[in-house]
Amino acid sequence: MIFSAHKQKEIPKGFTLIELMVYIFIIGLISVGMVTYSIDLTTSSQKGRIKIEVHQSARFAMDRVLQEIRAAESINVGSSTFGSSPGVLSLDVVNVIDDPTIFDVSGGVLRVKQGAAAADELTSSDFEVTNLIFENRSNSGRTS
Numbered sequence: 001m002i003f004s005a006h007k008q009k010e011i012p013k014g015f016t017l018i019e020l021m022v023y024i025f026i027i028g029l030i031s032v033g034m035v036t037y038s039i040d041l042t043t044s045s046q047k048g049r050i051k052i053e054v055h056q057s058a059r060f061a062m063d064r065v066l067q068e069i070r071a072a073e074s075i076n077v078g079s080s081t082f083g084s085s086p087g088v089l090s091l092d093v094v095n096v097i098d099d100p101t102i103f104d105v106s107g108g109v110l111r112v113k114q115g116a117a118a119a120d121e122l123t124s125s126d127f128e129v130t131n132l133i134f135e136n137r138s139n140s141g142r143t144s
Contacts, residue, residue, distance in 0.1 A: 087134035
């Protein structure tokens with residue numbers, strides 16, 4: 001009987017320093033990418049929520065202004081400011097307690113003041129109204 005002795009190749013156990021550094025570098029790149037993506041996702045989500053809040057606040061304010069204009073008897077042209085910002089709109093209303101109804105901007109907040117009552121804020125102080133212009137579109141200066 002003949003026995004042959006084959007020398008078996010030894011399989012290295014563990015990693016070399018270069019392999020370990022390459023793996024750490026790849027994992028680091030993936031981690032940085034994931035963190036950057038999650039930050040961008042969070043920022044986009046916050047911007048989206050803010051846009052929705054601004055639109056809802058503006059819609060509420062506009063609906064209130066339109067409601068009061070439709071219910072008004074006439075516009076107080078002399079007490080209103082048209083064509084420039086910040087505009088002021090003064091309305092003659094049927095209800096004596098609410099007469100006059102005045103829309104204006106104070107401190108970046110759209111307000112409505114009805115009669116002798118204190119002014120109510122129509123927009124949140126979280127948002128700033130920077131441009132409010134009313135236009136008189138009545139025929140020939142008519143106000144009713």
